Amino acid sequence: MLYESVSNRKQKIFKSHIFFLIAPTITLGIVIYLYPGNLLLWTMSYVAFSMMFTISLLNHIGKLKKTLVGLNVNVVSSNNHIPFPQKFRDKLSSVSEFTKYYRYRKHQIPTSFVEFKEGNTVYLYQIIEEPCEKEVYQIIEIHDFQYVLVQDNNKKKKIVHLGNLRAATE
Numbered sequence: 252m253l254y255e256s257v258s259n260r261k262q263k264i265f266k267s268h269i270f271f272l273i274a275p276t277i278t279l280g281i282v283i284y285l286y287p288g289n290l291l292l293w294t295m296s297y298v299a300f301s302m303m304f305t306i307s308l309l310n311h312i313g314k315l316k317k318t319l320v321g322l323n324v325n326v327v328s329s330n331n332h333i334p335f336p337q338k339f340r341d342k343l344s345s346v347s348e349f350t351k352y353y354r355y356r357k358h359q360i361p362t363s364f365v366e367f368k369e370g371n372t373v374y375l376y377q378i379i380e381e382p383c384e385k386e387v388y389q390i391i392e393i394h395d396f397q398y399v400l401v402q403d404n405n406k407k408k409k410i411v412h413l414g415n416l417r418a419a420t421e
Contacts, residue, residue: 254414260315268308275300322390323419326382331412335360338374361394364410379411387419
């Protein structure tokens, strides 16, 4: 399944970057113990390395998302459910450009999952609950590496859990 391979790749990225973040920390401790006179220099170099590895981590996660966008997939199961309702009321009249999320019962719903908004009621795209292996969808957006906005051949957008998908073989 697609979800397992994506989560394995994501874990490999995190593990490698965590190792590269822990190694300079240990090195900094040893260097400060051996050469305590240059504390500012060592601390600045540690911060620089930490920033470099953090940017690298975010870059690799972004690349992983970009490889999935545009992928043709089939819905093969209905094991994983989406906790979002089909519609909900939002007290905020607008979403800030910084967050681009609606909040619903401790869940963040991206604005791209919203089909339209009428007053304070927000309507989401249809959620796929029944598998249809003959239908081929194209991934448009991924949220939290769990929820996916897909588009069918008729340009209709739908929401599905990543664990219910399999890469289409054509």
